Amino acid sequence: ITLKEWLQKVQIGPVDMNVRLKAAMAISKTLSDFHDGGVVYYNCLTPENIILAPVEGEYTATFIDLSDALIYRNDDSKIDAEGTFENQLKDLDLQNLGLLLNQIFQAKCQTGHRAGAGHDKGGGRWQEETKEGQDHEYGVRKRGKLPSLGEGIPLYLGTLISALLDTSASMESKVLYESAKDVYLDLKNMAANSNCHLRKTELDESTIKSRLRLRGDMFYGRQVQVSMLLHLFQSSVVVGDQPLMATIAGYPGTGKSALVNQIKKPLADLNGCFIEGKFDKHARPDAALASALNSFFGKILESNTGNKFMSMKWRIHDVIGSGSNNIMFEFLPNLQKWMADGCVPADNPTKYPSGVKGIGSSHRLKFMLCKLIGAIACRAHPLVLFLDDLQWADDMTLDIIRMMMTDPEIRHFLFLGCYRDNEVNLSHPLKAKLKAIQKQGISLISIKVGPIEKECVNTLVSEALSMPPSLCRPLSDVVHSKTGGIILFVLRFLASLNDDGDLWFSMSNRRWVYNLEGIKLKEIHDDVVSHMTQHMKSLSKTMQMGLKFASCLGPRFGSTVLE
Secondary structure (H helix, E strand, C coil), X not given: CEHHHHHXXXXXXXXXXXXXXXXXXXXXXXXXXXXXXXXXXXXHCCHHHEEEEEECCEEEEEECCCCCCEECCCCCCCCCCCCHHHHXXXXXXXXXXXXXXXXXXXXXXXXXXXXXEEEECCCCEEEEECCCCCEEHHHCCCCCCCCCCCCCCCHHHHHHHHHHHCCCCCCCCCCCCCCHHHHHHHHHHHHHCHHHHCCCCCCCHHHHCCCCCCCCCCCCCCHHHHHHHHHHHHHHHHHCCCXXXXXXXXXXXXXXHHHHHHHHHHHHHCCCEEEEEECCCCCCCCHHHHHHHHHHHHHHHHHCCHXXXXXXXXXXXXXXXXXXXXXHHHCCHHHHHHHCCCCCCCXXXXXXXXXXXXXXXXXXXHHHHHHHHHHHXXXXXXXXXXXXXXXXXXXXXXXXXXXXXXXXXXXXXXXXXXXXXXXXXXXXHHHHHHHHHHHCCCCEEEEEECCCCHHHHHHHHHHHHCCXXXXXXXXXXXXXXXXXXXXXXXXXXXXXXXXXXXXXXXXCCCEEEEXXXXXXXXXXXXXXXXXXXXXXXCCCHHHHHXXXXXXXXXXXXXXXXXX
């Protein structure tokens, strides 16, 4: 049937978005084949001249009435040295393709292309009427009014159609399509990732105000590293024959912690436990491990899921006891409260110091900590212990880690540690400790994390802006070049572009646009400290004062403190 008849059927009854996508892909693919063959369809790209045929769950599109089609290759009389005339003809086809897609996804069957525009069969010319009433030949993208996009169209799809229909020449950013093949590939990408691209249909408040919101947990690429980590997870946590240890090294801001977070979901599916801590070179020795354990038991108290871990509580009771004078309770107050069913005896109230006390050099304490880890980890609740910034780890904590890994009673346990490889050379104490651990027969896996590839940056920008990959590739190429693919720099650079007005949401076009030439002139620092320092200097004085106050409270504190 013709596309016109297909559109009439769509108006009668609801048609699934995926079916519309298949029709749009078929039309875009056929137009791409025409252009690859050196043929432009000119002014004949109308619903009446397109035949859609279902083939094995897909559509094929056939163009009929080629009376006005033009062959632009091997015709030197019509093409100048720069191929301007060829590009003008392609632009006309792309604009007409946008009109067709707008009808397909709005389910509107119109007799003409749009108000003020039509096809002159006699002269074989496309005429576009501007506000001044002047006619322009060959439909070059000129200033004009965008046909309205229907409400409820996903932002990704609306951006694609808007870029095809856009005739504005006054914009700083010409985010436009240059080939039908790019349109086809972007529609194909949308069909393959429909759960992501079809989800956002309404503009939220931040988008309307042109404020770019970037999630802190964005994760792209790293297929090799993720596979290594999941294999370790399967071997040590699921199988559980023996504990395993892995270190993750990389430059600051490369996403080492984000990589570790990829095992949280499979761990949660097994009712596992995830304990995480972070070393601070300005904190007390041994505070990272104690703080991580105390926070873990605090979450159990807050979640009111104590009954879920009743067997764990009994195992802990068996290995460390529950006496009020237990030395473990001095630096794990939340453990004492949990063991006392949320109530601490009045004659021995627990004090919550501002900083967790150091574990010290007591061999007894080291032994009890190992037994505590062994009591937490079991087949019903496998355990992953993650400590970040190992380059600042103290000798006592590293000794405790070694004891955990060599304890034959600890099973279903995986230890993960991250460190900045630019701060750890061969003479660093961490390297010596890791070698000593390996000499004891402990399996130590090293995972290297570097910058993400250019295509991953393009995917990140595409999803952040709900913009088809082909349209954001010029932007993502510049972003990758300036940031080196360091994920932290990528996110901060995008945020700074939005703050500086070089990346904004256009309400008239209903899509994100950017000033590519201005972005190319931007400079970015090549290290995390300089980059973050420069960003903080750009904040308001009130915000800077708040950051100074927060820095006095330590690495973690409640948000209510600043209210």
